[in-house]
Structures are given as C-alpha cells and as structure tokens.
Amino acid sequence: MTSRFSKGLMLAGVIAILLFLLAPILVLIFSAFDGGNVFRFPPRSYSLRWFEEALTHTEYRSSLWVSTVLGIISTAIAVGLSSLAAFGLVRGKPSYRLGLEVLLLAPLTLPLVVWAIALLSIYAQLGINGTLPGLILAHVTITMPFAARIMIATFDEIDPRLEAAAKSLGASPWHVVRRITLPLAMPGLMSSTAIAFLVSFNDVVVTTLIAGAGWITFPVRTFSRLRTEGIDPTTIAIAAMIVAFTIVVIVLGQRLFQLSRRF
Amino acid sequence: MTGSPYLRIRSIKKSYKGAVALHDIDLDVEQGAFVSLLGPSGCGKSTLLQILAGLLEADGGDVQLGGEDITNLPPWRRNIGLVFQNYALFPHLSIRQNVRFGLDMLGMDRTEAEKRVDESLAMVGLDPALSRKPGELSGGQQQRVAIARAIAIRPRLLLLDEPLSNLDAVLRHKVRLELRELHDRTGITTIMVTHDQAEALATSDRIAVMNGGRILQYEAPEALYRAPATAFIAGFVGSPPANLVPLSALDNNSWTLANGQVWKPIASLAPRAAGVRAGAACIMALRPEALAVGVSGEGGLPGRVVAIEFIGGDRLVHVETGGTQLTVRVSAEQAMAGPDILLFPPQETPLLFDANSGKRLKADF
Ligand SMILES: Nc1ncnc2c1ncn2[C@@H]1O[C@H](COP(=O)(O)OP(=O)(O)OP(=O)(O)O)[C@@H](O)[C@H]1O
Ligand SMILES: [Mg+2]
Numbered sequence: 197m198t199s200r201f202s203k204g205l206m207l208a209g210v211i212a213i214l215l216f217l218l219a220p221i222l223v224l225i226f227s228a229f230d231g232g233n234v235f236r237f238p239p240r241s242y243s244l245r246w247f248e249e250a251l252t253h254t255e256y257r258s259s260l261w262v263s264t265v266l267g268i269i270s271t272a273i274a275v276g277l278s279s280l281a282a283f284g285l286v287r288g289k290p291s292y293r294l295g296l297e298v299l300l301l302a303p304l305t306l307p308l309v310v311w312a313i314a315l316l317s318i319y320a321q322l323g324i325n326g327t328l329p330g331l332i333l334a335h336v337t338i339t340m341p342f343a344a345r346i347m348i349a350t351f352d353e354i355d356p357r358l359e360a361a362a363k364s365l366g367a368s369p370w371h372v373v374r375r376i377t378l379p380l381a382m383p384g385l386m387s388s389t390a391i392a393f394l395v396s397f398n399d400v401v402v403t404t405l406i407a408g409a410g411w412i413t414f415p416v417r418t419f420s421r422l423r424t425e426g427i428d429p430t431t432i433a434i435a436a437m438i439v440a441f442t443i444v445v446i447v448l449g450q451r452l453f454q455l456s457r458r459f
Numbered sequence: 460m461t462g463s464p465y466l467r468i469r470s471i472k473k474s475y476k477g478a479v480a481l482h483d484i485d486l487d488v489e490q491g492a493f494v495s496l497l498g499p500s501g502c503g504k505s506t507l508l509q510i511l512a513g514l515l516e517a518d519g520g521d522v523q524l525g526g527e528d529i530t531n532l533p534p535w536r537r538n539i540g541l542v543f544q545n546y547a548l549f550p551h552l553s554i555r556q557n558v559r560f561g562l563d564m565l566g567m568d569r570t571e572a573e574k575r576v577d578e579s580l581a582m583v584g585l586d587p588a589l590s591r592k593p594g595e596l597s598g599g600q601q602q603r604v605a606i607a608r609a610i611a612i613r614p615r616l617l618l619l620d621e622p623l624s625n626l627d628a629v630l631r632h633k634v635r636l637e638l639r640e641l642h643d644r645t646g647i648t649t650i651m652v653t654h655d656q657a658e659a660l661a662t663s664d665r666i667a668v669m670n671g672g673r674i675l676q677y678e679a680p681e682a683l684y685r686a687p688a689t690a691f692i693a694g695f696v697g698s699p700p701a702n703l704v705p706l707s708a709l710d711n712n713s714w715t716l717a718n719g720q721v722w723k724p725i726a727s728l729a730p731r732a733a734g735v736r737a738g739a740a741c742i743m744a745l746r747p748e749a750l751a752v753g754v755s756g757e758g759g760l761p762g763r764v765v766a767i768e769f770i771g772g773d774r775l776v777h778v779e780t781g782g783t784q785l786t787v788r789v790s791a792e793q794a795m796a797g798p799d800i801l802l803f804p805p806q807e808t809p810l811l812f813d814a815n816s817g818k819r820l821k822a823d824f
Binding site: 362364366368375380 | 512513514533534535536537538539540541543545547549550551560561564565608609612
C-alpha cells in the first residue's frame with residue numbers, strides 16, 4: 197500500500213518536472229499554429245500562415261543558413277581540436293595537465309560580453325572582424341571549453357589497458373584508434389558535438405560583436421527583430437520547426453544506435 | 460646446456476623518474492616451459508612483463524625470443540599473448556569478437572578465424588555459442604575469455620599478469636590447475652606473474668623469485684623449497700612459510716637467541732657444522748612442518764605455546780621461543796602436552812643465513 201502510494205507520488209513528481217521543462221516548448225508549438233498577427237497563447241484560430249511566412253522569408257532563411265554552416269564548421273573544428281588535446285592530456289599525462297585543463301576552461305570563467313570585447317580587440321588588430329574566418333574562430337573559442345571538458349572525461353574513462361591489450365594482439369596504433377579508442381569514445385564524441393553545436397547555434401553576445409552586419413545568425417536576427425518589432429510569429433514557427441527537427445534527429449539516432457548495438 | 464635458450468633476457472633495467480623498478484634482470488626460459496615470476500607487491504613483476512610484451516621500453520638490456528632480437532620490436536609485431544590482471548576485455552565487442560580481434564589483425568579469412576575462435580573458446584572450457592558482451596560474464600568467465608583471446612593468435616609466448624587474483628579461493632585453486640593443463644596441451648611457453656607462492660609452486664616448472672627489482676633465485680619449485688638462496692625466500696615460500704629465527708654464535712656448539720637465552724642444538728645444527736665463527740649474527744629458517752614437538756630430549760629448542768589454530772587435518776601451534784614467535788604445523792591428532800615444550804629441528808644441514816646479507820651460509824665440509 198505504502199509502496200503503491202509512494203510510487204504514485206513519484207510519478208506525479210516526474211510529471212510535474214516534465215511539465216515544467218516542456219511547458220515553454222508546448223506553448224511555442226501551439227502558438228506557431230495561431231492565425232493572429234501577434235504572438236498569443238493560447239491560440240485562437242489555427243493556420244499555417246506563419247510557417248509559410250517563415251519558409252519564404254529570405255532574411256530568416258539566410259540567417260538559419262549562416263547559423264547552421266557556422267555551427268557545423270566551428271563544431272567540427274572545436275571537437276576535432278579538443279579531442280586531440282584531451283587525448284594528449286589524458287594519455288600523455290604531462291606534468292602541466294592540470295594547468296592546461298584550467299586554461300581550456302578559462303572562457304567559462306568570464307562573462308561572455310567581456311570575452312567578446314577581448315576577442316573584438318584582438319580580431320580588430322588581426323583585421324578579421326566581420327569576416328567568416330573571424331566568426332568561426334570566435335565560435336571555436338567559445339565552444340572549445342565544453343567540447344574539451346567532455347572529451348577529457350571521455351578519454352579518462354577509457355582504460356589504457358584496453359589499448360595495450362589491442363596492441364599485444366597485433367593492432368597497430370592506427371588500428372587501436374579505429375577499433376578500440378574511437379568506438380569507446382563515440383558516446384562522448386556525440387555529446388560533445390551536440391553541446392558544441394548548441395552553444396554555437398545559441399550564441400548572441402559574441403556573434404553580435406564579432407560578426408558585425410555581414411553575418412547575421414538566426415538568434416541574432418531574432419533578437420534584433422524582437423527589439424525593434426516585438427515578438428514576430430515567424431520566429432515562433434521557425435522555432436517550432438527546429439524543435440520538430442531535433443525530435444526527428446533524436447528518434448532516428450536512438451533507432452540507429454540500438455540497431456548498431458544489436459549487430 | 461648448449462645453444463641459446465628460447466627466451467633470453469639480458470641486463471634489463473627500468474627506472475620510473477629515478478626510482479629503480481628493475482636492476483639488471485637476466486632470465487632464460489626454455490621453449491615450452493611454464494615459469495612464474497614470484498614476489499611481493501611492487502617488486503617489478505608487472506614492469507618486467509610489460510617490457511617483454513613491448514608495452515614499456517626498458518632503459519637498457521636486450522630480449523631475444525626464438526633467436527630473434529625483439530628488444531626494439533613494437534608490441535603489435537611481437538606475437539606475444541598477454542592476459543591482464545583485470546582481463547581488459549573490449550567492452551564494446553561480443554565475446555567472439557574479442558577472441559577474434561587478434562585474428563582480424565592478422566588478416567585471417569573469416570571461416571578460418573571463426574574456426575579458430577571455436578577452438579580457443581573450447582580450449583578454455585567456454586561454450587563457443589556464447590553471444591554475450593563481456594560485461595555480462597562472471598569474473599571467472601571473463602578470465603577465460605581473456606586467455607582464449609590471447610591464445611587464439613597462437614602466440615610465441617604467453618604472459619599472464621596475476622591471472623587468478625580476481626577469483627575467489629575455490630575458483631583460484633581450480634583455475635590454476637586448468638592453466639597448467641592448458642599449457643601442457645598447447646605447449647605455449649608461459650610466464651605467469653603472481654605474488655602467491657602456493658600458486659607458483661603448484662603450476663610452474665621454474666620459479667623466479669623477485670624482490671626489490673632483482674631476481675633472487677631461479678629454480679624448480681622443489682629446489683626453491685628445499686634450498687632457498689636467501690632468508691627472504693625461506694620466509695616467503697611454503698604454507699605457512701619458514702620461521703626465521705635470529706641467533707648469533709656463542710661458541711662452536713651453542714647459539715644465543717634473540718632474548719639472550721642459550722641454545723645448544725645437536726651437532727649438525729651447531730655453529731661449527733655451518734662454519735660460523737663465534738659472534739657472527741645469523742638467521743636460521745625452520746619449516747613449520749619439519750619441527751617435531753616433544754617434552755624431553757637432546758638439543759631441543761625450549762618454547763611456550765601461546766596459541767593453537769585448527770586448520771582442518773592439521774593444527775598450527777604458535778610457540779614463543781627465545782624472543783621470537785614460531786609457527787609449528789602438527790597433525791590434528793597429535794596431543795599437545797603443557798604450555799612448555801621442546802621443538803626439535805630436523806637432523807639435516809640447517810637452513811642458515813647471514814643476518815646482514817641474507818645469503819645462505821653453506822657448510823664447507
Ligand atoms: N607508471 C609508473 N610510474 C611510476 N612508478 C611506477 C609505475 N609503474 C610502476 N611503478 C613502480 O615500479 C615498481 C614496480 O612496479 P610493478 O607494477 O612492476 O610491481 P609488481 O611487482 O607488478 O607489483 P604488484 O604485485 O602490486 O602488481 C613499484 O615500486 C611501482 O611503484
Ligand atoms: Mg603487478
């Protein structure tokens with residue numbers, strides 16, 4: 197009896213937490229289907245006009261494109277570099293490991309605005325302000341700490357004796373990486389990629405300062421429109437599509453992951 | 460012995476940041492032999508094994524295997540099987556994939572590899588149809604998989620680093636016999652690291668006793684037991700190991716014990732017989748199972764019983780004698796008279812060691 201009661205209580209708690217976390221997303225999705233001219237909740241008439249608007253709106257489309265390309269390139273660079281750095285730090289065990297780890301986390305310790313101002317003045321000297329390479333470099337800088345943190349933890353968890361065992365079974369260093377280290381690091385690589393991409397995709401502060409008017413990312417555009425015109429229902433529709441896309445990716449990933457585990 | 464041995468280790472040295480782990484190790488292993496490296500924790504056993512496997516670079520010296528100098532060969536070209544203490548099974552691969560790993564690296568074709576996997580699993584007593592991941596197996600099964608994986612590649616040398624230490628006492632006893640059987644069937648030259656002397660005595664053709672980064676003695680089990688080269692070995696080998704009694708020569712016929720008590724043994728155990736001069740500090744090793752207990756007689760070592768342990772079949776009697784506590788092993792039926800008894804060491808030449816160097820003192824008759 198008591199256990200049944202406490203189970204019920206626990207279930208209620210879980211539902212409450214889920215509601216708390218998911219409510220904003222639900223609000224967003226419902227509002228996206230609203231037919232009105234301004235953001236309302238709950239929606240009063242249903243229509244797909246904001247989706248149409250979003251898909252035809254060239255400014256948003258180009259911003260989404262900029263965000264995606266920027267996110268992919270800087271994530272690839274950040275995850276690649278931090279994987280190499282993390283592997284070196286964990287396997288090489290240099291005496292300066294702790295120092296370097298702290299340094300890799302440094303960007304997290306300052307408010308982003310301060311960090312952005314510092315980058316701005318350095319990039320001005322280098323003449324890469326407002327250019328794509330400058331923007332990519334800035335995004336690599338702000339995503340690295342997250343990617344590196346995850347990769348260091350990932351490699352720390354992989355027993356070096358597994359690599360040694362593989363070597364003794366005739367695996368060259370390349371085979372050890374491909375058959376042992378990489379597969380074991382895959383979950384870590386996935387999460388570090390996801391986190392790095394999200395950090396890059398979400399950033400407003402650093403991008404606003406570094407990119408200037410040349411490269412306007414989706415959150416920067418949304419934010420600036422919000423300040424000039426209030427909430428634009430087009431943004432809501434785009435956000436709803438991003439949520440839908442994310443869910444599809446997660447479901448597919450889960451399917452494939454389980455399939456890959458079965459073989 | 461003519462010709463060079465199958466495995467020939469010469470002057471292998473290794474230090475970790477100034478701390479010496481191995482001093483000049485020399486070791487020869489005959490083809491097909493089962494050799495144990497026996498020693499307490501931290502004496503350098505694993506370090507030596509890693510060097511043989513090529514996973515660790517020695518600071519000096521060389522290793523030859525089958526006449527080939529392998530000192531600078533990378534581990535993946537050595538064809539030496541290695542079983543780690545924690546087994547180090549690949550967690551993302553199935554049991555069969557684990558065993559097949561080395562065969563894939565050799566580029567063996569699929570059907571032949573699968574056949575070899577079946578053979579190897581059967582050889583360690585595992586069901587070849589086992590389709591699980593390593594994490595789902597018991598410690599004993601994981602250990603078998605690790606051995607199957609190492610022997611699947613038909614290694615030139617099989618290295619086992621404390622292969623039994625993660626098993627419970629009953630399983631350990633069973634598996635050590637199986638290890639020896641497996642060795643006899645495959646004929647693979649095997650080196651096993653252990654700090655359990657009973658394990659080494661039970662399985663090995665020869666035992667290299669190590670301490671402080673040195674090999675103290677390299678002998679067949681019986682020789683090691685009968686004629687330990689140092690007091691350390693005498694105090695390490697045997698169940699329970701020999702009692703080490705510190706004493707110094709009073710004159711040609713008597714010893715002074717630790718608490719100043721004088722003991723006049725029978726002639727064959729006297730300082731004169733061992734060629735020890737008066738005043739010399741020595742250690743006499745007395746095997747618990749070789750001491751006879753009595754109440755009267757010539758040359759007995761007087762002692763007082765402080766505790767008795769029943770160990771099934773036998774009893775261990777702890778005796779306080781001359782300032783040292785000794786263990787005596789007697790059969791459970793033997794009656795124990797009073798707390799005050801006499802201990803009679805065997806009549807043969809004593810196991811006598813120099814107290815400073817720990818080296819065996821040989822009587823020069
Ligand atoms: N990576 C290392 N860095 C520094 N010192 C080390 C390292 N590995 C081993 N040592 C030291 O070298 C010595 C020998 O170590 P080794 O692991 O070979 O001992 P062992 O005989 O295998 O001991 P155990 O029975 O505990 O496994 C020890 O004193 C140890 O502290
Ligand atoms: Mg060890």
